[in-house]
Amino acid sequence: MPRQFSKLNRTKMRSMRAGEQITEHGITYTRLADGDGVFAVNVMVDRRRIHRSLGRESDGVTRTTAEEFISNLRADARAGRLNLPKGRKVSLTLKAAVPQYISKLEQEGGKEISRKQRRLELALIPFFGEKPLEQIQTFDIERYKKHRLSTPILSRKVLKAGEALPLNSAATVNRELATLSHLLNKALEWGWISERPAKINRLQEGNGRIQFLSAEQADALIEAAKADQNIQIHPFVLIGLRTGMRKSEILSIQRQYIDIDGRTIYLPNAKAGPRTQPITPSLADYLAAYVETLPPGTPWLFPSPAALAGHTVDIWKAFKRCVQSAGLDPKQIVIHTLRHTAITHLVQAGVDLPTVKRISGHKTMIMVERYAHQSGAHIAAAMDKLDKRLKMNSA
Template identity: 45%
Template sequence: MSLRFAKLTRPAIRALPIGGKINEHGITATKLANSDISYSINVMVDGERIHRTVGKESERITREQASNLIETLRTRAREGRLSLPKGRKISQSFATIANDYIERLGSEQGNGIARKRQHIASRLIPAFGAVRIDAISEANIKAFIVSRRKDGARDSTINRELATLSHLFRSATRWKWVEGGKVPTFGRLKEGVGRIIALSPHECDRLIAAALEDQDPDLWLFVMICLQTSMRHGEARRLRWEHYDAHRRRFYIPEAKAGEREQPVPAALAAALEKVMAQTGSSQGFLFAGGPGSSTGYRHTFRKAFCRAVCRAGLDPQKITPHVMRHTAITKLVKAGVDLPTVQKVSGHKTLSMVLRYAHVDGLHIDRAVDHLSLAQ
């Protein structure tokens, strides 16, 4: 239906003084210094504001063409709505989808919700919040990377944020919130090897002793498992007694980062697990059960208790995190001369290239290996 104009009429436009403007129905006519008339539009279409210069009368642009442009934009939006996934009336902003994503992850008991929530609230919504989810492009993501680097963020930090963004897009597609064809593709930044922090044998002993002294009765076993298996601390927190094969000394891990796997357990740790099972009578359920109100059944964090033990052991809590125990176990295997494919089997890394980072931690085992190349004199 054509628009009816009461203010933006041809006589009124001709009578405009230099610099004068008339606005109606989102169309603005402005008289320029050379007496030419410029037309622009400023309208909301499906929750997105579009502010665009249409052109000048000297370019044969008229009020009708500005009006036709608005109708074209709205027609395209209607056509876009017809192709939206079921249940979505309009294409939502990134902020709306992101908040729905976190809520849905919570109801599905997804992994890493606290970290994803922090990435979304502090980085991703400020960068993409007002943009329609189906309008985010690779160019938007590249601009985000440039901005984060200007903020001083390391590539490894940006990669963690991009991982959250990628998971959000994949989940929104799986839940039919957005069409797969409208999801941008983007890679990750190449990270340097960086410094791998690992504890010495003496520091491990101090940490274990400090964990034994802590008021948290679960902390000692948690530390022992992480130091003697190289498990990620999230994997250790979700261990179940029924997934432990005492005869084969194996834990079955159904939800590992690189897919389900079996985790071998050294003899000393197996003995400790047998002792705990005998003392508690446990054979079912989580090794580290969650407290009252836990929605998952397992314990969500050892952060405070671990920090207490680190301080008690005389170590730096700013550097020694639970993940350092994983670095320590893998480094110990590499220093012992264990071949890297075997290390990969133990650590659960998805690719051998990730394990190769540890080959540079200590060169002594490499020097010993090279000695085998010596020629007899």
């Protein structure tokens, strides 16, 4: 049944003066100084506030135009609800879904929850926040990529005159897209949506060389760490270089999970899932002695009573100091370089890639294969062996 308008009718609209407004049934008509009029709508549809300026009367916009616009909005909303899973009455926006998503991940024992939450809050919600999950389309994903690649990195760095903040990298955007993809997969699994709405294509990342330390540079860094004022940086660097473990994995090591005799460390919260990390004999001997120096009763290998987690979570300042003391460039050598160094030297020592994968904790062989191409020396040596063998057999 058509709505009845008692205020927004032709007679009252014609008698309006410049600057006056009439609002009724979500439609607003404003008289302009030049005598023209503008129509706008402001309505709630499926718990979403929709505010649009529709245009001037002189351009052919009428009250009927506004009524039809609202009617179409509600028709689209009804059509959207037809595609919702059984039991849902209203579309779930990304912003509304995030708290429920994080809560359910915590209940399920999900991985990297804090990182996912940070990406959602800082990047994905500002862009997709009011968008219903089932309406996120591939076109929206492509717009998001373009937007993020042109957005400066959030940084506390003090800029020099004329210096601009660096932009987000393809790797950063891909991690954000991975979080969105995971949320959509879970939304489908939990019955929030009836089908996955968008195809998410990742950006192509650069295939630059992986930075790693030579054996001499690694030794210099270990010596610098041994002499540093921070007593935790030496075991941290040593573990990183002798295992290839990630920063968060090293700092969250629990004493109860160190098996000196078995030469392993159990990692219940590793990035790719729980795993048992092998360690070298020399590192096992070192850890046996180091554990004896820890405060009695502490469960952590790197305790920090002031930290909310109970253990150290940031060791960058001490690491940077050691890098500089070792005569290395802190712009090139970062904490993750320890992991790159350990894995690269395993590959160059001739260890087969499946074993390297087992030691490094990578999810896929593809990631490990990247290390096989970082230095041609070990490959050239292998080809020399092949050449000698074939020459010997043909002699």
